[in-house]
Amino acid sequence: MAEPAVTQDEKKEEEEQKVVDEGIEVGISRLTEARIEQVINQVLNTETGARLKTYVNTCIHCGLCSEACHYYMSHDKDPKWSPVGKVKQTLWEMIRKKGRVSPDFMRRAVEIAQTECNLCRRCLQFCPFGIDIAYLISMVRRICHKLGITPLYIQDTAHSHSVTMNQMWVKGDEWPDTLQWQEEEARGEFPTLRIPLEKEGADIMYSVIAPEPKFQAQLIYQAAAIMEVAGVDWTMPADMGWDNSDMAMFTGDNEIMGRVKRTHFELAARLRVKRIVMGECGHAFRSVYDTGNRWLGWSHPPIPIVHAIDFYWELLKDNRIPIKEKYPEPVTLHDPCNVIRGGGLMEKARYVAHALCETVVEMHPNREYNYCCCAGGGVINCGPPYKLKRVKSNRVKAEQLMDAKARGAKVIISPCHNCHSGLKDIKNYYDLHMDIKFFGDIIYQIMEKPE
C-alpha cells in the first residue's frame, strides 16, 4: 500500500510520468497563436452563451468546490487539482487574454481538460452556486478538439466512432458474428437460448459498448442467459448503432457524438422496441440519456433508456430471476457518477445488491456523494500514458475501498465499465486484493440454471 505522504520514489515516478502524447504534440506543432485566438473566440462567442458567462461571473473564487474532487484530495490538497483551480488554469485565462494564449498554454490546457477531470460533476454538488465545472471543462475540450490537440488514444476512439459508429473499430460482420458465437456458446448451457437478432417489435433492444464484443464477450453471454431465464422479449440489432458508448462526447466532437446517438436511437425506432436496455456502463448512459440526445434536439431520449441496474431491479422486484442462493461473499457497492449522480439509481442499485448478496458493506461517502473512479469522462480512454497519473489521482478511492475492506468487503460491485477498469487499476496499484464484479456477473453466477 502506497503511503499518502509523497516519498522520493513517488517523486521519481512523477518525473517518469512526463508523457509525450503524439496526439497532443503533433497538434501543438501545427498551431499558431492566431489560430488559437480565432478558435477560442469562435467557440466562446458562438457556441456558448449566458450559461458560461454567468458561471464565470458568479464564481466568487471561494474554493468550496475543492474537496469534492478526488484529484485534489489525492494530491494532498494541491490546489492546482481543484475544480476551480483547473478552470483557472484553462478557461479563465483564455477569457482574460481574449484567446491570446500560447501553444504551450494549450498543451497544459488539454492535459488538464482531458486527463485531470472526469466530468464526474461531484464538484457541482459542492459549489454553493451550482457552477457546472464539468461543463466548463467540456468547453475547454471542445476548444482543444477544434485545435486538433486531443490526446492520441481517445482521438483514435473518436475516429472509430466516426467510421463504424462504435468505439473499437468493430467491423460490420464482426458484431453479428460475435453475437452468434456467444449464442452458440450459451446453448451449451441453455439449449434453446436465442440472441434474437433484428427482431422487430420486441419489447426491448439490448445495447452494449464495443469493448464487450471485442474483449468481454462473456458479458453478452451472461446478458443473454439472464434474458433467457427471465423470459424477456428482447432483440439485439445487427446493424450499426448497437454501441451506446460515446467518446466523441468526451473529446468535444459534438457532431460525431450526435451522429452516433442518432444512429443508436433510429436503430431502436426501426426495431419498434418500447425501451432500450443497456449494459452496465455509465458514460454511455450519460451520452444517450442526457447529453447526446440534447445535441440532436431531443429534450429527453426519444426511446426510454433503461440502465442495467434499473432493469435488474425490475426483474428482481418481480421475481423474474430465480436465485439459487445469495452471493455469500461480502460486497461493497461503487456508485458510478453517471448513473447515480447523473441518473438517480442509487436506491435501486442497493435494492439489487441486497437482493443478490448476503452482505453489503457501504463505502463512505456513498450514493450521490460517492467519489468518482477517476476513469470516466474519457480519462481512461486517453490511454496508458496517463495510467499512473490516473491511479495516483485516486488515492481517496483506494482509501475508501480499504476502509470497506477493513469492514469485511471482499468484492467490489461496479455497475459501470469505466469504473470497473478504473477500480481494477486502483486495486492493483494499491495492492487491495479485492475482486471486482458487475451485477451481471453475480446474477449469472447465482441464478438457477437448467440442469
Next chain:
Amino acid sequence: MHDLYQFVSGPLAWVAFILFVGGSLYRMIAMLVEVKKKEPFIFTYMSLKYSLRSIVHWMTPFATYNWRRKPVLTVVTFAFHICLFVSPIFLLAHVTLWDESWDISWWTLPDGVADVMTLIVIAGCVFFLLRRLTQPEVQFVTFPSDYFILAIVAAPFVTGFLAYHQWFGYPMVMVLHVLAGEVMLVAIPFTRLSHMIYSPFTRAYMGSEFGVIRKSKDF
C-alpha cells in the same frame, strides 16, 4: 464639508441607487435574453419545485452536504450575509434618512444590535481575508480583484461603524461612509458581487437539472 456631504448623500446617492437597481435589472434581463437566444433548451428543464428545493437547501445553514462539512465557514457566511442585508436595511440612521427624504419608514434595529451586526460583517470580511491569505485552495484562485471586492464590502461597514461611534473626524468619515456605501451598491451588478443577482438563477437551473433529469440531489 457640508456641501460635499450634501452632494454625496443627494445627487450621488441617486446615481448610486439608479445604477444599482438599473444595473441589476440589466444584468438579469441580459442574461435571460441571451439564454432565450442561444440556449433556449435551458427553459425546457426548469422546474419550480426543484428550483425551490435547491435554493431553500442552500439558504438553510447545514442543510447541504458541503455546509455540514464546513461548519465554521457555514456559520460565518450565514452570519455575514444575514447581517450584511439586515443591518443597513433596518438601521435607525438609515431609516431616518428614508423617512426624511421620502416619508417612508419601517421597523428598526436597536442601535446596539445593529452595532454588533456591523461588527459581524466586518469580522466576516476579516475571516474571508484570512481564508484567502492562508488557505492554498483559495489563494490559488485569488486575484487582486478578490481583495478589492472584500474591501468594497468592508468599507461601508467600517466607516459606518466609525461614524456611529464618532471616532476620527465625524464629518469626513460620514462622507467616506456614504461614498463607500454607494460604491458597494454600484459594485454589486458590475463585479463578482453580482453573485447576489445570478445565484438564484444558477441554483434554480442546477436544481432543476438534478431534479428533473438526474434524479438526485444537488445539495
Next chain:
Amino acid sequence: MVDQSNWDWETREKTVPMDPWKDKFNWVEEPYASPDGEHVAAVVNQDEEEFNVCVNGETWENPFEKIWYLRWAPDGRLTALVSDMAEWTVAVDGVPWENKFAYVWNTLFSPDGKNIAVAAQNDGMYCMVVNGKPWETTFQNMTYFAMSPDGSKTAAVVQVEDFGEGEIHKFQEGCFTVAVDGQAWENKFVNAWNMAFSADGTKLAAEMRHNLYDYSIAVDGRPWDKVFQCVWEPVFHPVTGSVIAPVRTGGKWTLAQDGEILWEGRFLQAWHQTFSADGETLAAIVSPRYGRWTVAVNGRPWSVTFSTLVSDLVISPDGSTIAALAKEDQTWKVVVNGAAWSNTFHMAWKPVISPNNRHVGVKVEKQGKYTVVINDRVWPQECEAAWDPVFSPDSEKVLLRTVENGQYLRRILPVTEITG
C-alpha cells in the same frame, strides 16, 4: 415496383395453421409473411446446429447450421443468411448461392425484388455481392451500403488507405471513400456516410467530412464547394436530379440544394427529407423549437408539434397525402397532413398510403395486441401478430396479414369495412 394486380384480391380468407409447427420443431422463431400474404415463414430449429426455414408448414429441402435474417424479397422470393461449415451465403427459396463467404450481412433488395445484394467478408476483405456475384475489387473495410433504385448498382463506403492503430494523423489525411460496383472514387475523405442514388441510378451522393470539422456532400466523388458544420443524408430530386441534404449552419439546421441554402427557415433539427414522386413536394422532419418535433412541407412546418419523436415520414406520389408517426412520452400517434388521429397506440409502424392517395393504413399495437388502422378507424380484430396492410391497386380493398390463435390468416377486406 412489383405488379400487385395479379395477386388474389378476391378470396376473403385463407389460413395457415402454425400451432402444429411448435410440435414439429424444437423451436419456431418469429414468423414473416410474404408480401402477397400467401405464405408465412419462420426459422425453425430441428436439432442441435440444425436449422431450417418452414414455409406454410413445409421446410426447405436442406437444413443449415445457422440461419438468420429471414426476409421476403418484394417479388415474393424468400431469402435468408445461411451458414454451413463456417461459410456463409444467401439462400433464396432454400437454394444457397454458389459463392460462399466468411460472412454476409445486410441484405438489400431492389423495389422490384429482382436484385438481391449483401455485404460480404472474405479473408478480412470486404465487398458487396449482388445476386451471388461479388464485386471484383475488395476493400479493407466497408461501412455504409446502398443500392440503386433499379438494383443494377450497389455502392458502399470503403476504406482505401491503410492506417494502423493509433495513426490518427494518417487517418485525418483521408482514408475513406465510396465505391460503386467496386470502383472507388478518386477523392478520399476523412469520413463518408449515408449515400443516395439518383432515380435513374446514374449518380450517387454521399455525406462526407473533409477533416474533423468541415462537412459536405460529395456527388460522384466531387464534394460541394461549400462546407457546413454538419450534414445528414442527401436525397436526389426525382425530376431535376439536384441533390438536397440537411446542413448545419450557425448551430441550426436547414436544407441545402447542391450546396446552396434551400429553405429559409432554421431548425433545431431537420432530417429525413423526402420528395413526392413528382418532385413538387419536399417534406422533412424538423424540430422548430427545442424539444418539439413536426414535419415541414416545402419549408413550412405544420402547426402541430410533438414532444418526443416524429418518424416514418411518407409522401404520396402526388404529394397530396403526407403521413408520419409522432410520439408523445410513451404514446404513438399517426399524423396525416398536419392533423393527428384521435386513436393512439403503444407502437405504430410506417404508414402505408393507398395507390389513390386517399387512404392511410398503419399497423399498430396496443397492450401487446396487434391490429391495423385505416384513416383513424381501428379494425376491431386483435391479433397476436400483424404485418403492414397492403391496398389493392384500385384502392378498394386491403390485404391484411395476421396471426390469430396460433393460425396465420390472409384476409381481403373492402376498405370500407374498416373505415365504415
